[in-house]
Amino acid sequence: MAWEVGLLALLSTLIYPGIIFLVVIALFYQWVDRRFYAKLQNRYGPIYTGPRGILQPVADLIKLLAKEDIEPSAVDKQIFRAVPVLILTMPLTALFMIPITGTWALASFEGDLIFIIFLMTLIAILAFLGGWSSTNIFSTLGGMRAALQALGYEVPMAVSFMGPAILAGSLSVSKIVQWQASHGLWAILLNPLGFGIVIVAFLAELERIPFDIPEAETEIVAGWQTEFSGRKLALIRLALDLELVLASGLVTALFLGGPTGPIPIIPGIAWFMIKTLVLVLIFSNLRALFARFRIDQMVSGSWKYLVPLSILQIVMLELLLGWLSF
Secondary structure, X not given: OHHHHHHHXXXXXXXXXXXXXXXXXXXXXXXXXXXXXXXXXXXXXXXXXXXXXXXXXXHHHHHHXXXXXXXXXXXXXXXXHHHHHHHHHHHHHHHOOOOOOOXXXXXXXXXXXXXXHHHHHHHHHHHHHHHHHOOOHHHHHHHHHHHHHHHHHHHHHHHHHHHXXXXXXOOOHHHHHHHHHXXXXXXXXXXXXXXXXXXXXXXXXXXXXXXXXXXXXXXXXXXXXXXXXXXXXXXXXXXXXXXXXXXXXXXXXXXXXXOOOOOOOOXXXXXXXXXXXXXXXXXXXXXXXXXXXXXXXXXXXXXXXXXXXXXXXXXXXXXXXXXXXX
């Protein structure tokens, strides 16, 4: 019946694999990231709240939500209040277009990959607006760095996304996953260069070392987030956790076959969790290996190396497709 279909769609959107599930998995991935990163630095990481500290991200979120929300008198209040809410909705909306339990996402249409790129660009714009509206010198510098950094990584990342799209002949993330499943072949095997470029670009998108330039604590306090506190900071931190899920989920869908695997009896959600967890560990490992770049090094390096390499991987892929005649 129509009401049963509507109820199922509502439950899928709100609970599984929708909003509640995505928030839970985002907090879990934050714990995995913090624990693994701490081990790489010979530290303990979260250990007290819950078994092995697994509930520490939840405790941190509740603590921030309960703290006093302070707004400096000089901020642009409308933008300052809107940024935390909007920056949370961007990765959450994009995650609805990534297959998690099967080969179809909750929201799938031709061109949804372009829409995801647009949403990720909006995140960088919102970071700039958050810093600019704070009218704080550290926040302003952080916001400007976020905007400049986006000019460096957005182009090679978007071009590298086109590799799997060319293979599948579609700009739909779900159809790219279906192409890999039907051919029994992950895109990374045909396009490893594009995979590497996307990993580097996502480190910048996530503002993680060595690209934590917009919020460099040792230079500009917390960058564009300096003046945010209480509930606003809680939403921003949750948005960053969801963005980590988005990054690992999108790379999984485009290059690693999405929630499909060589053993059919293993459910799709298990494959999704395994693959995305591996990517979270890769992001954490790279974060521990490198020191922070300067903003000029990041932007110039992206245009000198990542952009030409991203174009090269498209050319190589076209030649390979012509030879294999897919």
